[in-house]
Amino acid sequence: MSSPKLFMHIKEPSLASNLLSLNSVSQYELNISHQGENWLDQLTLAKCDVALIEVNSLDDIALKELIHSPVFYQTEFLFFSQGEPDPILDQLMNKGAGFHYRAPFHFKLIESSLDDVFRELSAIKGNTNTQTSYLDQFGLLVGSSTAMHSLYQTIRKVAVTKANAFIIGESGTGKELIANTLHVFSQRAEAPFVAINCGALSPELIDSELFGHVKGAFTGAHKDHQGVFEQAEGGTLFLDEVTEMPYEHQVKLLRVLESGEYKPVGAQQVKIANVRIVAATNRTPHDAIRDEVLREDLYFRLAQFPIMVPRLRDREGDACGLAQHFLAYRNAQDGEHKQFSAKSLDKINHYVWPGNVRELKHAIERAYILADDTIHPDHLITNDVNHQVEQDKTAGIPFGMRLDDIEKIAILKTLKQNNGNRTDTAHQLGISVKTLYNKLDKYESIKAI
Numbered sequence: 516m517s518s519p520k521l522f523m524h525i526k527e528p529s530l531a532s533n534l535l536s537l538n539s540v541s542q543y544e545l546n547i548s549h550q551g552e553n554w555l556d557q558l559t560l561a562k563c564d565v566a567l568i569e570v571n572s573l574d575d576i577a578l579k580e581l582i583h584s585p586v587f588y589q590t591e592f593l594f595f596s597q598g599e600p601d602p603i604l605d606q607l608m609n610k611g612a613g614f615h616y617r618a619p620f621h622f623k624l625i626e627s628s629l630d631d632v633f634r635e636l637s638a639i640k641g642n643t644n645t646q647t648s649y650l651d652q653f654g655l656l657v658g659s660s661t662a663m664h665s666l667y668q669t670i671r672k673v674a675v676t677k678a679n680a681f682i683i684g685e686s687g688t689g690k691e692l693i694a695n696t697l698h699v700f701s702q703r704a705e706a707p708f709v710a711i712n713c714g715a716l717s718p719e720l721i722d723s724e725l726f727g728h729v730k731g732a733f734t735g736a737h738k739d740h741q742g743v744f745e746q747a748e749g750g751t752l753f754l755d756e757v758t759e760m761p762y763e764h765q766v767k768l769l770r771v772l773e774s775g776e777y778k779p780v781g782a783q784q785v786k787i788a789n790v791r792i793v794a795a796t797n798r799t800p801h802d803a804i805r806d807e808v809l810r811e812d813l814y815f816r817l818a819q820f821p822i823m824v825p826r827l828r829d830r831e832g833d834a835c836g837l838a839q840h841f842l843a844y845r846n847a848q849d850g851e852h853k854q855f856s857a858k859s860l861d862k863i864n865h866y867v868w869p870g871n872v873r874e875l876k877h878a879i880e881r882a883y884i885l886a887d888d889t890i891h892p893d894h895l896i897t898n899d900v901n902h903q904v905e906q907d908k909t910a911g912i913p914f915g916m917r918l919d920d921i922e923k924i925a926i927l928k929t930l931k932q933n934n935g936n937r938t939d940t941a942h943q944l945g946i947s948v949k950t951l952y953n954k955l956d957k958y959e960s961i962k963a964i
């Protein structure tokens with residue numbers, strides 16, 4: 516296991532020597548900056564886990580650049596200043612940059628912060644070859660790739676802030692786990708984490724689902740009902756598939772985010788919302804705004820921190836690692852010792868996993884059931900839709916078949932393949948859950964005529 520790396524850019528000689536004499540500093544692999552050169556460039560090249568940076572001038576170009584640099588999310592920062600107001604540093608701190616020590620410095624405190632960071636980093640780096648899985652784990656997320664480590668850094672930083680976060684990534688990449696991990700690492704961890712799927716909210720009940728209702732507010736409202744804002748009081752509200760919420764209803768969310776107030780249906784008094792909002796989408800926000808499925812003003816309110824989730828195929832080595840991880844857990848459940856053959860691991864490694872971790876998890880579950888002791892490539896059944904479409908194409912679609920009939924067959928077949936799961940079906944077909952519901956409603960009404 517390699518030691519965590521520490522970068523040091525300290526000009527003031529006595530501060531530098533005091534820091535260098537700390538025991539906690541000597542635990543790290545040390546990397547000292549060359550004065551006179553841009554320290555951010557050096558830090559970017561050195562890829563360090565922790566950086567000690569002395570800030571003593573408002574025209575520090577590197578400090579200004581840091582806020583837009585990926586390094587900001589990949590490194591734990593300890594800034595040192597003489598205490599003069601510095602708006603850029605304030606901005607960095609608001610974004611969860613780490614620690615800012617003002618002169619006179621208390622080296623005991625600095626020592627203990629560095630010890631804490633060292634322990635955390637060692638735990639992450641050293642969490643390999645456990646009995647159950649050899650991948651690193653952070654919160655609820657498993658993965659050792661560089662892409663996942665940089666995601667962990669981002670989550671660690673965002674979690675401690677009050678900002679809303681917007682998680683953007685393909686279906687099955689783990690957006691809900693990320694939202695949950697953000698909650699677990701936040702100061703709201705003791706309060707509830709409430710998740711709702713905005714695509715599944717029925718338009719008639721949206722107000723009541725979000726804000727609750729009082730008894731007698733409408734026919735069927737037999738008792739008071741708490742909406743998700745109230746259920747998540749003090750904690751985190753996860754708005755999954757927020758782009759699938761009807762456009763005209765999104766303004767209601769916007770109002771709460773702007774004013775912090777909401778009113779249950781039929782109530783006289785407004786309530787104050789005390790929740791952190793984490794939203795997610797598997798669309799590109801830019802496209803969603805252009806296609807008018809996401810209000811731009813809502814996006815800016817939600818996306819104080821956009822978090823991009825890497826696709827499984829962009830996490831080098833993680834597909835095999837996760838497969839081993841899922842299998843190890845399954846073995847432990849049943850007291851089994853099933854294993855992958857070398858060829859099956861090769862198949863896992865080379866497949867693109869369009870359904871990301873969810874698809875991998877399901878494939879391992881199926882393979883586990885099918886295999887006796889060893890999982891062979893044939894046991895690994897994937898949702899390779901493209902491949903299936905190719906096979907169906909060779910079977911041929913009848914000449915002259917109406918396009919809407921072809922569409923209907925594709926929808927119903929995919930729905931069946933996904934055991935009726937509408938979210939997965941919509942993702943595979945490349946349409947929104949809302950569109951899928953509309954089309955299914957249309958088929959139903961035609962049947963009824």
Ligand SMILES: Nc1ncnc2c1ncn2[C@@H]1O[C@H](COP(=O)(O)OP(=O)(O)OP(=O)(O)O)[C@@H](O)[C@H]1O
Nearest residue numbers: 656657658685686687688689690691692797872873
């Ligand atoms: N990094 C990970 N480590 C372990 N399990 C994971 C990881 N990422 C995803 N999973 C598992 O994969 C499945 C899908 O994850 P999740 O529901 O969080 O994805 P999602 O991006 O929210 O999907 P969708 O957009 O379809 O709602 C879950 O069973 C989850 O436990």
